[in-house]
Amino acid sequence: MTEISAPEKSLFEAPPMAEQERMVEAILFASADPVTVAELEARMPHGADPAEALVHLRKRYEGRGVRVVKVGDAWAMRTAPDLGFLMQKETTETRKLSRAAIETLAIIAYHQPCTRAEIEEIRGVAVSRGTVDQLLEMEWIRFGRRRMTPGRPVTYVVTQEFLDHFGLESARDLPGLKELRAAGLLDNRPLPGAANLSEDEEEAEDQVGQSELFED
Amino acid sequence: MTEISAPEKSLFEAPPMAEQERMVEAILFASADPVTVAELEARMPHGADPAEALVHLRKRYEGRGVRVVKVGDAWAMRTAPDLGFLMQKETTETRKLSRAAIETLAIIAYHQPCTRAEIEEIRGVAVSRGTVDQLLEMEWIRFGRRRMTPGRPVTYVVTQEFLDHFGLESARDLPGLKELRAAGLLDNRPLPGAANLSEDEEEAEDQVGQSELFED
Amino acid sequence: MAEGHEFEEDTTSVTERLAAEALIVDVEGFEGPLDLLLMLSRTQKVDLRKISVLKLAEQYLGFVEKAKALRIELAADYLVMAAWLAFLKSRLLLPPDPSDEGPSGEELAAHLAFQLERLQAMREAAARLMGRDQKGRDFFVRGIPEDVTRVRKITYTATLLDLMQAYARTRTHDEFRPYAFDRDHVFTMEQALERMRGLIGFAGDWTDISVYLPEGWTSDPSRRRSATASTFAASLELAKQGHIELKQADTFAPIAIRRKPT
Numbered sequence: 231m232t233e234i235s236a237p238e239k240s241l242f243e244a245p246p247m248a249e250q251e252r253m254v255e256a257i258l259f260a261s262a263d264p265v266t267v268a269e270l271e272a273r274m275p276h277g278a279d280p281a282e283a284l285v286h287l288r289k290r291y292e293g294r295g296v297r298v299v300k301v302g303d304a305w306a307m308r309t310a311p312d313l314g315f316l317m318q319k320e321t322t323e324t325r326k327l328s329r330a331a332i333e334t335l336a337i338i339a340y341h342q343p344c345t346r347a348e349i350e351e352i353r354g355v356a357v358s359r360g361t362v363d364q365l366l367e368m369e370w371i372r373f374g375r376r377r378m379t380p381g382r383p384v385t386y387v388v389t390q391e392f393l394d395h396f397g398l399e400s401a402r403d404l405p406g407l408k409e410l411r412a413a414g415l416l417d418n419r420p421l422p423g424a425a426n427l428s429e430d431e432e433e434a435e436d437q438v439g440q441s442e443l444f445e446d
Numbered sequence: 447m448t449e450i451s452a453p454e455k456s457l458f459e460a461p462p463m464a465e466q467e468r469m470v471e472a473i474l475f476a477s478a479d480p481v482t483v484a485e486l487e488a489r490m491p492h493g494a495d496p497a498e499a500l501v502h503l504r505k506r507y508e509g510r511g512v513r514v515v516k517v518g519d520a521w522a523m524r525t526a527p528d529l530g531f532l533m534q535k536e537t538t539e540t541r542k543l544s545r546a547a548i549e550t551l552a553i554i555a556y557h558q559p560c561t562r563a564e565i566e567e568i569r570g571v572a573v574s575r576g577t578v579d580q581l582l583e584m585e586w587i588r589f590g591r592r593r594m595t596p597g598r599p600v601t602y603v604v605t606q607e608f609l610d611h612f613g614l615e616s617a618r619d620l621p622g623l624k625e626l627r628a629a630g631l632l633d634n635r636p637l638p639g640a641a642n643l644s645e646d647e648e649e650a651e652d653q654v655g656q657s658e659l660f661e662d
Numbered sequence: 663m664a665e666g667h668e669f670e671e672d673t674t675s676v677t678e679r680l681a682a683e684a685l686i687v688d689v690e691g692f693e694g695p696l697d698l699l700l701m702l703s704r705t706q707k708v709d710l711r712k713i714s715v716l717k718l719a720e721q722y723l724g725f726v727e728k729a730k731a732l733r734i735e736l737a738a739d740y741l742v743m744a745a746w747l748a749f750l751k752s753r754l755l756l757p758p759d760p761s762d763e764g765p766s767g768e769e770l771a772a773h774l775a776f777q778l779e780r781l782q783a784m785r786e787a788a789a790r791l792m793g794r795d796q797k798g799r800d801f802f803v804r805g806i807p808e809d810v811t812r813v814r815k816i817t818y819t820a821t822l823l824d825l826m827q828a829y830a831r832t833r834t835h836d837e838f839r840p841y842a843f844d845r846d847h848v849f850t851m852e853q854a855l856e857r858m859r860g861l862i863g864f865a866g867d868w869t870d871i872s873v874y875l876p877e878g879w880t881s882d883p884s885r886r887r888s889a890t891a892s893t894f895a896a897s898l899e900l901a902k903q904g905h906i907e908l909k910q911a912d913t914f915a916p917i918a919i920r921r922k923p924t
Binding site for chain 3: 263309310311320329330336352355395396397406413414415
């Protein structure tokens with residue numbers, strides 16, 4: 231990689247790192263939405279290394295009133311959460327989510343990719359169309375890949391907007407995720423004996439831990 | 447002023463200046479409009495001195511990709527003006543030349559140097575200013591010598607840029623009418639009367655015109 | 663009868679009745695039987711992993727009984743759950759039947775406990791998620807986003823062919839056809855009509871249509887094809903106009919024409 235880009239670098243002198251840091255700072259600052267490294271690269275002069283500049287910039291803003299945060303595979307500047315009290319003026323009234331919507335969101339976040347049937351299985355109640363629609367509309371969830379099981383059901387996954395909203399670097403950083411997984415509470419365990427064919431096949435895709443449950 | 451506020455300060459401990467600076471930073475960052483010192487004061491904890499915090503903050507951002515600037519009697523954060531070029535995203539779109547433009551260009555190429563009146567005569571329709579401007583802007587045509595006829599009309603000739611684009615050594619390499627005809631690209635159906643004359647003229651002009659190519 | 667019912671109810675203690683009623687009034691608020699079961703399980707005041715499913719089943723069945731007594735119509739899924747729990751209860755109480763292939767009562771109970779624990783875990787996770795710092799509430803984005811101005815650079819392009827065609831177009835003042843159709847091998851219907859009109863006067867007798875093919879159009883296959891098609895089309899046209907008659911003995915048999923007798 232370095233070898234390949236070496237001749238290019240000699241042709242187009244990349245600006246000094248301090249200057250690159252300024253550039254990344256300006257771009258992130260100006261944008262309300264997170265910016266990916268690829269986007270930074272496209273906008274910066276040839277040979278620039280925004281990933282490295284980001285490391286420096288992030289450090290520079292540590293402990294400041296504004297922070298450089300990672301959102302999925304993108305970066306953004308956000309005010310420090312401890313200063314939220316100063317911002318009543320900027321506070322946006324978010325639509326009050328129903329309990330069903332909040333739980334559905336959490337289930338998708340922790341189980342993703344997750345089908346509607348799985349959400350219903352966990353909540354023990356049908357998921358209303360409106361709940362999913364609302365989350366889709368808020369751009370907190372989106373469609374993932376179809377599950378390769380009979381019926382090829384759609385799956386839902388959380389979005390970058392979700393991560394941004396809750397200040398998460400990635401879905402792996404969801405609170406308590408590790409513990410829940412360790413406790414087996416993120417397993418998709420079917421009712422003993424009642425497991426039908428489709429669930430069987432679905433299971434095959436899942437982790438090893440769950441295959442143990444299927445010895446018959 | 448100091449004396450008056452002194453008792454208050456003892457009552458409500460103002461946050462340390464570094465903290466005040468963070469606050470100003472966050473407020474300026476998040477505000478949709480520039481913020482006055484009075485507004486900062488109103489939003490910050492009692493006893494805070496946003497004016498002083500602003501001095502520090504402004505210094506901190508000196509030479510950075512983002513600056514603290516005064517807008518009227520209010521303050522805002524802005525990207526450094528020298529980085530404005532980063533706020534542009536260039537997209538290149540390739541379009542086909544309009545029929546009018548390509549015909550005008552063709553006439554100039556075959557008849558250069560060629561006046562607007564001549565182009566109109568050949569095309570049989572008026573040539574819009576925009577069409578010629580577009581070709582000039584693309585640097586496919588340029589002004590040639592003025593014609594030594596009444597009114598001294600300007601002439602147009604094709605440029606080196608034009609030759610490069612079409613992969614021609616010179617305008618002479620453009621296939622002649624005979625070749626166009628042979629290639630089936632030109633249906634020889636002379637217009638009654640004038641046609642022969644104009645074609646003859648063209649042939650004569652061709653020679654003269656091309657000898658003039660790229661002079662002056 | 664109705665009075666008898668009231669008397670029966672009076673036998674239960676007031677507090678119990680109030681509790682039952684509160685629960686039942688709350689039915690609307692429950693999100694299905696699993697939600698209700700989770701709520702009931704809390705009365706056991708133990709870790710969900712140590713919950714007595716048998717006791718829970720009895721609590722639930724008791725709830726359904728009371729709902730019936732109070733003549734409250736429960737949604738179907740509550741009754742389905744009641745039936746299932748009754749089945750589970752019997753499995754848990756009866757000694758296992760070795761000939762029975764289905765899952766044991768313990769397995770079913772463990773699964774229900776797992777479901778409850780998982781639902782509870784998801785509720786807690788949801789609460790923790792919503793308790794996080796949120797954008798627009800605790801932390802904020804840039805107030806004046808500077809839009810990236812999209813500079814659209816348009817480059818125009820043309821090929822040499824475009825240029826030549828354009829020139830040819832202006833020189834002919836005619837709609838230019840870039841693809842010169844090879845007309846040497848096309849015998850048009852107009853030509854065929856023309857030719858046949860001249861010849862038909864002599865065709866008093868049935869003559870094979872192929873005779874009418876023009877000279878020089880019979881050896882080359884593509885020319886022959888074109889001439890045959892146009893000649894046939896022309897003869898149809900002439901028949902329609904009442905000048906000639908056509909006949910064909912059989913499918914794919916030769917076609918013959920003659921001048922229409924007047």
